[in-house]
Amino acid sequence: MKNNIFKFAFFLLISSTMMANVSLPNIFGDNMVLQRNSEVKIWGWANPKEEIKLISGWNNQEYKVVTNNQAQWELKIKTPEAGGPFIISIKGYNEVILKNILIGEVWVCSGQSNMEMSVSWGIDNGDEEAKNATNPNIRFFTVPKLTATTPQNNLLGNWTESTPETMKNFSAVGYFFAKRLREDLKNVPIGLISSNWGGTPAEIWIPEEVINNDPLLLENAKKLNEQEYGPRQPGRAYNAMIYPFVGFKIAGTLWYQGESNVGSAVYDKTLSALITSWRKVWQDDFPFYYVQIAAYKTGSNNFSNVMVRDSQRKLLKEVSNTGMVVISDVSDTIDIHPKNKKAVGIRLANLALKNTYKTNSNLVESPLFKAFKTDKNKAILSFDYAEGLHFAGKTSNQFELAGADGVFYTAEALIKNDQVILTSKKVLVPLKVRFAWGNTIQSDLFNKVNLPASCFITE
16 A cells, blocks of 8 residues: 555656656757747746746847746747857756757748658669768758647657758758758758658648638548548648647748649649648748649549649739749659759749849749730730740740630740740631640740740630
8 A cells, every 4th residue: 555655656746747847849959940030939838837937049148938827838039140059048947958059041841742752762863962961050850740630739850960861861852942042041051841741632731620611622622532641631731740830930831742632623722721821820921932743644635733733823823922933844754753853942942042032133933924915816925034935946836726616726836025926727816825735744935044834724
């Protein structure tokens, strides 16, 4: 009996000690990067009504807060210009010291397998790139694959420095993005949070109530069948792989996903809901840059892949502070996982350097359809980012025209003053145009920096 009482007392002592300890979500840890020149939120748990003191190593400033009755505390601290390494001390009943912290730029890399894909999967020149990946100013946090039916308050994982070993298993797109950013941003550290799951549709990355409250998205989500290789239910990855670090101050998000939504006629609405919902919970209109999926053979005699790519193009006008890279020239129509991930990461970084950091004023965007007008039997098309517009060969057979009957015919195309002029003997009054309209058609229209035009169809 005495033995049992002793055991119980010991259990209570251990429990109360554990409860009282100041603790933090794993997103806050040694080697992390905090967003520079910001007010960043740091939060955790401790005993209710316990006073928490935080001291920031860059200026020795002390911040205080009292834990609430739910055993939670939260502080907002100011970060300086890029630098480090620093330490942060957080003291209550016990003391937690976070070491080797850098102040820089933090980006979330999310999506499905093409964002997840690392050197270890086999990418172009991967082993050589990994050999040169030692860079203590690039830091990685990999979110493990988890699902949950409700939003979670923590996740497993830890921050690591970029080394040949850690880089080998991290998002290659993310790594090349960070490497390119550092070329222009010089001494600014880059932190990447990788939260990806191959084979997943966008719906699982969106809060469940957002899908349930939108009849169009809900109807579309019901068509997602269970698969062996991953979850399909709305919200499940968001709850376990995004929500636990919502509020961790970020510079922006990179997104590479869409292959598992092929066939959806409302992908632009779906991705729009994702961007809007993430910005809402972060309370931040951060930039969102994404990759247009590659041309790929999907079924036969359908347009399921090209429709998603066109939805991605349309989203640019529907949601502000977004950007898209087109990769049809560095992809392979028979491999759903294009191996040239370096070009993808660099193109995303160039968008960020131009639009977010304003350090680059060069042309970094692909030609995007803007408008068309008719002149008798001609259709005259204009494009954004069209300087130096040219075909890969002497001409192009990727443009099609349709008249009142809606039947498309291949058009003859020529370029004049960065506009494309189309004619077809079979279409005397052009009403509709489409370009590179096929699952496996890789664009043959480029601008002066040799970035390929996006496919499109006029409404």
